[in-house]
Amino acid sequence: MSIPNDRRVLPQPDVRQDVVTALGIDEQEGAFEPVRPTAAPEGAPNVVLVVLDDLGFGSSSAFGGPCRMPTADRLAADGLRYTRFHVTALCSPTRQSLMTGRNHHSVGMGATTEMATSAPGYTGFRPRSAATLARTLQGNGYSTAAFGKWHQTPPAEISPVGPFDRWPTGEGFDHFYGFMACEMNHWYPLLYEGTTPVEPSRRPEDGYHLSEDLVDRAVDWVHTQRTMTPDRPFFTYLAFGASHAPLHVAPGWRERYRGEFDGGWDELRETTLARQRALGVVPPHAELSPWPDGVPHWDDLDADRRRLGARFMETFAGFTEHADTQLGRFVAELEALGELDDTVFVYLLGDNGASGEGGIEGTHVEHRLGHGLVDDPADMIGHLDEIGGPASYPIAPVGWALAMNTPYQWTKQVASHFGGTRDGLVVHWPRGITDGGGLRHQFHHVSDVLPTILECAGIPQPTSVDGVAQQPIEGTSMRYSFGDPQAPDRRRTQYFEMCGNRGIYHEGWTAVTRHGIPWEMVPTRSGAFREDVWELYDTTADPSQAHDVAAEHPETLARLRDLFLVEAAKYQVFPLDDRVTERENPQLAGRLDLVGDRASVTYRGSTRRLIEETTPNVKNRSHAVVADIEAPGSGGTGVLVSQGGRFGGWALYVLDGRACYVYNHFAMRRHTIRAEHAMGPGRHEVRMDFTYDGGGVGKGGVATLRVDGHEVGTVRVDATIPYYFSFDETFDVGVDLGTPVTDDYPAGDNAFTGRVHTVRVDLTGADREQDEAGLRHRVMASH
Secondary structure (H helix, E strand, C coil): CCCCCCCCEECCCCCCCCCCCCCCHHHCCCCCCCCCCCCCCCCCCEEEEEECCCCCCCCEHHHCCCECCHHHHHHHHHCEEEEEEECCCCHHHHHHHHHHCCCCHHHCCCCCHHHCCCCHHHCCCCCCCCCCHHHHHHCCCCEEEEEEECCCCCHHHCCCCCCCCCCHHHCCCCEEEEECCCCCCCCCCCEEECCEEECCCCCHHHCCCHHHHHHHHHHHHHHHHHHHCCCCCEEEEEECCCCCCCCCCCHHHHHCCCCCCCCHHHHHHHHHHHHHHHHCCCCCCCCCCCCCCCCCCHHHCCHHHHHHHHHHHHHHHHHHHHHHHHHHHHHHHHHHCCCHHHEEEEEEECCCCCCCCCCCCCECEHHHHHCCCCCCHHHHHCCHHHCCCCCCECECCHHHHHHHCCCCCCCCCCCCCHHHHEEEEEEECCCCCCCCCEEECCCEEHHHHHHHHHHHHCCCCCCEECCEECCCCCCCCCHHHCCCCCCCCCCCEEEEEECCEEEEEECCEEEEECCCCCCCCCCCCCCCHHHCCCEEEECCCCCCCCCCCCCCCHHHHHHHHHHHHHHHHHCCCCCCCCCCHHHHCHHHHCCCCCCCCCCEEEEECCCCCECHHHCCCCCCCCEEEEEEEEECCCCCCEEEEEEEECCEEEEEEEECCEEEEEEEECCCEEEEEECCCCCCCEEEEEEEEEEECCCCCCCCEEEEEEECCEEEEEEEECCCCCCCCCCCCCEEECCCCCCCCCCCCCCCCCECCCEEEEEEEEECCCCCCCCHHHHHCCCCCCC
16 A cells, blocks of 8 residues: 655655465465655656856856856856856855755854854754755655765764764765865865775876866766666766865966956956946946955056966966866766756856955965965965966965956955855756746845755655654745746845855845955954944845945835844844854864864874864874884885875875974975984884974974984974864875875875884873964965
8 A cells, every 4th residue: 555645755655565465475366566766756857956166256258257168158058047146155054055945054054164163053063954955856766976075064074983974975965976175186186985085096197187087977977877777867966176276277278368367357357347248147237346445456566466466367267167168078978868958957156256365465375375374476476387286276366356256346255245145057957948048137045946956856845854854945946937037036035144244135125244354364353243334235226236325225224234133033143253263173163072182092004084173183282193103124114194285284204214204384394304214124113292382373393203212303393383284185194195295205105115003193282372363363265
């Protein structure tokens, strides 16, 4: 007997067959029904959801920008472009809202996962009452796979012991191949297949690049899925690391843009706006919004800074075009399989506005800016041709970010203004969209994607998933607009908030207040939220928020400010939290700390791929690293333990039998100890003691190296890395995965040729010291 199910309860209840009455199979009269997986609704389309990172509304050619994106152009020509589509201003919150159909605070993602607290809107833990799009489609008969960036798992759970229910394969994806961090080195990525760490079999010198790898894997998966289960629709989520820092792309792609940005960011804003008007993605009366104080105009720069700035933008554009071109290979495969016309293809051209976290000058090594260190342009010019290559970890100056967000104000992080929250969206579905090349000007939000896809698939919003009652979906389906460009907006109100920057949209009006400046690594002010100045814009008359009319309409401003309070209270936005660095530290943030109060942790020799938050914090304090090893006859060579990589970190290693230690300070200076004599074969203890100077964060200290209790060398480290070694590199025992901390050993082939029994990390000093500057330091460059 079948149990009626309207697909609102997932998984669907089992279907029980009639009780068997025959004694033997020879007496059984009727045939039994085989157990079958849940079938998708009749005619349900495939779904492809693609997200590019840190792009900005005015970046892509599909929306008038300078980055040539042939795939976006093609899909837009046959589909729809949404010109008033909004995200949350940071990546984790946008992705959590995208996957759940709820506002980001409603599902605990008020900021990035690395900035989670214990406040309800900021925990970083998706509530089980908000099932993901993947889980809903999976429960309705779809094959599901995710490729690329996944930045929604709490850091304390990104370890070999999990738990894994908030990894992609625990959130509804049958298959995952990608990275768990906020960013990734595209030449030397550290990846996962499912929950198993993997490294690419090729290297940059072999022609490897992460964007190409992701598309290769996605193509292979779709082909396999179509071969094995052609009766099941598929859901493919492809989240590129591009165009988030580091800007990594082969020189040939960068060279496609040689000279195109020599006119500078002011000129680019003008030409982009002209193209946007011609395309119709902004109204004819749209103006350029005001330029922020403190950011130089192009004419203010000297010749070297212009040359350097142009190279950064050439690299950004080449990186972006390269990713879009790889996506074109995936689209071509869908077409060859005959699946493209019956695929709802949603292409989100950015998870926030373009990033201004590169500061005024940009940088050759992003992590330096995250700690308030500004590269000297004269020094960067000497590395001009390295930008984009494996020896660099670059991010572009804020002037280009402002140009990439044309015609809007501000950048990523700034949720108050459209420059931080408005991105281009392309929807392609020939079977369901007949107005190919059409524009849609309805106001929409990233939380609207999930209900749109469910409606296209004929799937109701579930009321119960895995035994948990579901909280209401807060998004509004955009399906109504597919066939009617004049349809009135169905989303009339939307709040925005990120790091204290906040705003409210209601029926064409926006009331906004900016609380911080994203490219100020050490803020110049720390004003109270109640002191923030609110602005008011009538976006019907002024679509780019160019003219603040707060003084002319005080009653409207007061009404919208009250509405923000109502919406913010409803969706768990309070208490507002503008802390950044403090929230990077789990103890200061008040969230789960995997290490806790332990002052000593011992790792086996096979330990790999531990992110910083899951290991003892050796920064800003005295500590010791002790390796118990078995050396071969030659004394061995290779890495005993490492943390970080080429652009910052430390390693204990053996070079031709000699024990060594290196401290890499942002690739600006490497402090190295190399023992004079080689170790003999057999068991040894290699120990490094670091005595921290104290007196604040990022101070210096003395490293002392000992072998079997005998001192073999010391080095004075004049400054240390205070906040994080890396967001993409890891702590590894017996090897240095990713990029090497030192040039004393190569990338990849650097495992210790003997045996590492254990490595112990002891925290020997006082608790982490904090000074006022450290507490206010902004570490946002990689989010």
